[in-house]
Amino acid sequence: MSSSPSVPVAVISGGGGGHEPMDSGFLGQGMLSGCATGEHFTAPSAPDIAQLITRMIEETPAEEVLAIVKNYTGDVLNFQLAVELLEDTGVACTLVYVHDDLATRGVSQGARGIAGTVLYEKILGAGASLAMTSEELGQLAAEIEQTIVSYGICFRAPTTPDGKLSFDLAKGHAEMGVGIHGEKGVSTLPYSTRSEVIFQAVKEVFSQLPPGSEEVIVLVNNLGSAPEEDLKYACSAIEEYARCIGETIARMKSGRFVTSDDMDGLSLTLMRARPDILTLYDAPTLAPAWSE
Numbered sequence: 267m268s269s270s271p272s273v274p275v276a277v278i279s280g281g282g283g284g285h286e287p288m289d290s291g292f293l294g295q296g297m298l299s300g301c302a303t304g305e306h307f308t309a310p311s312a313p314d315i316a317q318l319i320t321r322m323i324e325e326t327p328a329e330e331v332l333a334i335v336k337n338y339t340g341d342v343l344n345f346q347l348a349v350e351l352l353e354d355t356g357v358a359c360t361l362v363y364v365h366d367d368l369a370t371r372g373v374s375q376g377a378r379g380i381a382g383t384v385l386y387e388k389i390l391g392a393g394a395s396l397a398m399t400s401e402e403l404g405q406l407a408a409e410i411e412q413t414i415v416s417y418g419i420c421f422r423a424p425t426t427p428d429g430k431l432s433f434d435l436a437k438g439h440a441e442m443g444v445g446i447h448g449e450k451g452v453s454t455l456p457y458s459t460r461s462e463v464i465f466q467a468v469k470e471v472f473s474q475l476p477p478g479s480e481e482v483i484v485l486v487n488n489l490g491s492a493p494e495e496d497l498k499y500a501c502s503a504i505e506e507y508a509r510c511i512g513e514t515i516a517r518m519k520s521g522r523f524v525t526s527d528d529m530d531g532l533s534l535t536l537m538r539a540r541p542d543i544l545t546l547y548d549a550p551t552l553a554p555a556w557s558e
Contacts, residue, residue: 276328291555297391309340315348336379337365369443381487392549413538420531481516490529
């Protein structure tokens with residue numbers, strides 16, 4: 267838990283282990299006030315989440331809590347149950363759901379929340395540090411939801427705790443649309459060079475970017491053990507592709523933000539942003555994983 271100046275809302279998040287630096291690396295003034303971490307790829311328990319929410323009210327100046335929840339079944343159910351456990355205490359907690367993964371849009375449970383979660387944490391955390399109310403933050407989250415898309419690819423699945431790979435992938439093939447819990451994607455792509463796979467992901471994520479005139483924030487995320495050359499190529503490919511289709515990149519950040527243990531892969535996140543949202547994105551933060 268991090269200390270913060272007097273603000274009406276404390277922003278928290280949480281999820282399973284194995285995704286470091288998410289979420290603990292984003293604790294700090296200007297981002298998260300607290301987080302709950304479960305076992306490997308497993309949502310934190312409802313009692314642990316409820317205890318975190320209570321601590322936010324008791325140990326910070328906040329009067330309300332806003333929780334950023336990745337749209338995975340376990341996370342959603344346990345955060346909802348945590349709020350139910352606190353119903354009779356008078357503690358107010360608003361849940362914001364992240365479902366930025368374009369690979370799973372249209373499925374019955376809705377899209378998963380993947381690396382776009384970090385942009386929610388940065389922007390909503392900045393808003394909270396500026397004393398925005400829970401209603402204002404909720405409206406901001408709804409606007410982000412309409413403008414953000416992410417897409418993940420991998421060249422080797424992550425290693426499970428028992429030393430096995432979470433799924434098999436033939437040599438010379440990449441998995442497109444993977445999740446952060448080691449899930450297979452929506453298709454398998456044979457390739458000659460890694461750059462052609464990354465470029466295919468660039469085209470896919472741009473094809474799903476909601477239309478608009480606003481500039482674009484880009485987050486290139488290392489899912490675990492992708493070489494730095496892949497991230498550099500992704501950044502340059504995004505810049506070139508954006509120029510070709512007339513999009514303007516306002517901000518670009520690359521690094522390890524949300525991992526899937528040692529997966530050899532990366533994810534790309536695009537988000538349209540008005541000037542006021544860019545101001546929140548640019549706001550200072552003490553969260554170590556963002557500031558590196």
